[in-house]
Amino acid sequence: MAKNVIINGLERNVLVGMLAAGVIGGIATLMSSDRFWFSFLQNSLFFLTIALGAVLFVAFKAVSNAGWSTVLRRVPEAMMGYVPVGAVGLLMVFFGRSTLYEWARGPLVAHGPEVDLSFKNAWLSTPFFFTRMVIYLALWCGLIYLIKRASFQQDVDGNVEHTRKRKIYSSIFLVVFGITFSLASFDWIMSLEPMFYSTIFGFYMIAGTLTSSAAAITILVILLKKRxxxxxxxxxHMHMLGQIVMGFATFWAYIWISQYLLIYYANLPEETIYYYRRTSTNGWMTVFIVNLFLNWVIPFVMLLPRQVKMNSTWMLTACGIALVGHWLDLYAMIFPAFFGSPMIGVADVALTLGFIGLFLFVFVRNLNVEKLIPRNDPYLEESLGREGLHLAYSQKAAPGAFNEV
Amino acid sequence: MRATEPSEKTVRYAAAFFDNEMDLMAIAAEARLRGFEIQDVFTPYPVHGMDRAVGLGRSRLGWIAFVAGVLGLISAIILQVWTSAYDWPLNVGGKPFNSFPLFVPVMFELTVLFSGLISIGVLFMLNRLWIFSKKEIFERVTDDRFVLVLKQADASFDNEKADRLFRKYNAIKVVEGDRFV
Known part of the structure; x- marks a missing residue:
C-alpha cells in the first residue's frame, strides 16, 4: 500500500482515540446497561448503510453510463471498503440477540386466536436469521470486491473492458441489493417489533441510505478538497452532488409519507402500533417531528438555490444535518419500542464516537492518494471537462505519461 | 438562449456554422473578448456552460418556478381544507374532517403541476414562441450543426477580423443576412 498522507499523525491519533473510547465505553456499558445492544445495532447499521449507499452511488453511475462523477469515484470506492468491516461488526449482534429480539427468547405467542404465527416463527428463528444475515453480507462483499477490482485493474492496464465488467457487476449488485437489503431491513430492524409489518419498510431504508451516503460522499469530497x-x-461536480443529496432527501420524504399515509388511512391496530409508540409521548413525538425536519425540510430548503450547492460551508452544513437526520431516523426506528422516552446515554455517545473513528480510519486506509483519480477511465475526460482536464494534465508530468502506470 | 431585447427585432447578422460544441463554446467566449456582440447561439441539444460562454446572466426561470410552486402548494391547502372541512364536510372512514396527512399527496401534486406548467408557459413567453409564431431556423441546426450569430449592428463590425476568428475555430460556413428575427 502506498504511503498515505491524507491525515497527519495527530489526526490519526484522534481517530484511534475515538475508536478506543468507543471500545472502552462499549465494554463498560455492555456490562451495565440495556442500551448497549440497541445503540450497537443503530450505529453499525448507520455506518453500514452509508458504505452500502456509496456502492449504490457507484453502481448507479456505472449502469446509467454517467460520466460526471468519474473524477470523484475513488471517494465512494474507499467508503465501500467499510462494508466488510461493518459486516463483521454487525454479525456481533448474534451475541446480543436475546436482548434485542423478542423472537430470539422463544417462539412468538399470538394475542388473538385467529392469528397464525407458524410462518413468522419459522422465518424468525435464530439459525435461519443469522444464516440469512451471513448470506446477504457475503453477497454484498463479493460484488463489492468485483466492482472495485475492475476499477483498480483499469488503472493498471487501461483496458476499456473493465468499464463493461463494472457495469455488469453493478447491474447484478443493484438487483441483488434491492431484494436482499429490503429483506435485511425487515429482519434487522422491523423484527424488533415482530408483530408490526410494513411492506414499504425496506424501501424506506433504501431512501435513507441513498440520502445519507450522498451526504457523506459530499462531505468527504469537500474535506479532501480543503486539504x-x-x-x-x-x-x-459540487452542483451535481448537491442536487443528488436534495433529490434523495425529497425521495426519502416521499417514501416516509407513503408509509405513514397508508397506515393512517387503513387504521389497522397491528400497523398503527408502530406510529402510536412514536407519537403518544411528548418525548418521542419530538423525535418524530425533528426527524422529518432534519431529513427533509432543512436540507431541502437549504439546498434549493443553485449557488449554495457550490458553497462548501453551506453544503457541509446541509449534508451534516442530513447525516444527523439519518442517525436519528435509525434511532427512532430502533429505540421507541423499548424505552419510554428518548435519551442519549453513555453507550450512545461512546459507540457513535467509536464507529465514527472506525469508519474514518477504514476510509483513510482505503483511499490511496497516488490513485485518487481513475486515470484510465474512458469517462474521465467527460467528467473533467476542458478546464479540469487541463488541470489534471498539468499536475502529472506530461500528457503522454497519463496513460502509464 | 435568446439574448435579444424587444426593441431590436431585426438586425444584420453573420452566422457561423460549426460541427461541434467545443468550438462553438470557445469561439463564443473569444468573440466576446474581442468586442463582438453575440446575438444568439443555436445547438441541437442543451450544452452545459454555454450560457456562461455567451455571457448570459442568471436565468430568472428558477424564481418563477419557485413562486409558481409555492402558489400551487397554497392553492392545494386552501382547496382541500375549504372543501373537506368547511364547505361540504364528509365523514370518510371516521377521520377528522381536517386531516392534514391526507392532504399531502394533493399538496405535492399541485406544487409540481403549477411549477411545471407555469415554468413551461413562461419559458415559451420569454422566448416569444407563441402558438402561431413563425420562426425561420438555420439549416441542420436541430441535427448536427452548432451556430453562432454575431450582430453586425453598425460599421464598427470588422468583417476581416470576424472571418479570421471563424476560420480559427473551423467554421464550416458563414451566412450573412440583414433580418434576424
Whole structure:
C-alpha cells in the first residue's frame, strides 16, 4: 500500500482515540446497561448503510453510463471498503440477540386466536436469521470486491473492458441489493417489533441510505478538497452532488409519507402500533417531528438555490444535518419500542464516537492518494471537462505519461 | 438562449456554422473578448456552460418556478381544507374532517403541476414562441450543426477580423443576412 498522507499523525491519533473510547465505553456499558445492544445495532447499521449507499452511488453511475462523477469515484470506492468491516461488526449482534429480539427468547405467542404465527416463527428463528444475515453480507462483499477490482485493474492496464465488467457487476449488485437489503431491513430492524409489518419498510431504508451516503460522499469530497486533494473537482461536480443529496432527501420524504399515509388511512391496530409508540409521548413525538425536519425540510430548503450547492460551508452544513437526520431516523426506528422516552446515554455517545473513528480510519486506509483519480477511465475526460482536464494534465508530468502506470 | 431585447427585432447578422460544441463554446467566449456582440447561439441539444460562454446572466426561470410552486402548494391547502372541512364536510372512514396527512399527496401534486406548467408557459413567453409564431431556423441546426450569430449592428463590425476568428475555430460556413428575427 502506498504511503498515505491524507491525515497527519495527530489526526490519526484522534481517530484511534475515538475508536478506543468507543471500545472502552462499549465494554463498560455492555456490562451495565440495556442500551448497549440497541445503540450497537443503530450505529453499525448507520455506518453500514452509508458504505452500502456509496456502492449504490457507484453502481448507479456505472449502469446509467454517467460520466460526471468519474473524477470523484475513488471517494465512494474507499467508503465501500467499510462494508466488510461493518459486516463483521454487525454479525456481533448474534451475541446480543436475546436482548434485542423478542423472537430470539422463544417462539412468538399470538394475542388473538385467529392469528397464525407458524410462518413468522419459522422465518424468525435464530439459525435461519443469522444464516440469512451471513448470506446477504457475503453477497454484498463479493460484488463489492468485483466492482472495485475492475476499477483498480483499469488503472493498471487501461483496458476499456473493465468499464463493461463494472457495469455488469453493478447491474447484478443493484438487483441483488434491492431484494436482499429490503429483506435485511425487515429482519434487522422491523423484527424488533415482530408483530408490526410494513411492506414499504425496506424501501424506506433504501431512501435513507441513498440520502445519507450522498451526504457523506459530499462531505468527504469537500474535506479532501480543503486539504488540497481532488483539485479537479469543480463547481459542476459540487452542483451535481448537491442536487443528488436534495433529490434523495425529497425521495426519502416521499417514501416516509407513503408509509405513514397508508397506515393512517387503513387504521389497522397491528400497523398503527408502530406510529402510536412514536407519537403518544411528548418525548418521542419530538423525535418524530425533528426527524422529518432534519431529513427533509432543512436540507431541502437549504439546498434549493443553485449557488449554495457550490458553497462548501453551506453544503457541509446541509449534508451534516442530513447525516444527523439519518442517525436519528435509525434511532427512532430502533429505540421507541423499548424505552419510554428518548435519551442519549453513555453507550450512545461512546459507540457513535467509536464507529465514527472506525469508519474514518477504514476510509483513510482505503483511499490511496497516488490513485485518487481513475486515470484510465474512458469517462474521465467527460467528467473533467476542458478546464479540469487541463488541470489534471498539468499536475502529472506530461500528457503522454497519463496513460502509464 | 435568446439574448435579444424587444426593441431590436431585426438586425444584420453573420452566422457561423460549426460541427461541434467545443468550438462553438470557445469561439463564443473569444468573440466576446474581442468586442463582438453575440446575438444568439443555436445547438441541437442543451450544452452545459454555454450560457456562461455567451455571457448570459442568471436565468430568472428558477424564481418563477419557485413562486409558481409555492402558489400551487397554497392553492392545494386552501382547496382541500375549504372543501373537506368547511364547505361540504364528509365523514370518510371516521377521520377528522381536517386531516392534514391526507392532504399531502394533493399538496405535492399541485406544487409540481403549477411549477411545471407555469415554468413551461413562461419559458415559451420569454422566448416569444407563441402558438402561431413563425420562426425561420438555420439549416441542420436541430441535427448536427452548432451556430453562432454575431450582430453586425453598425460599421464598427470588422468583417476581416470576424472571418479570421471563424476560420480559427473551423467554421464550416458563414451566412450573412440583414433580418434576424
Amino acid at each position: 488540497g486533494f481532488l483539485p479537479e473537482v469543480g463547481d459542476k
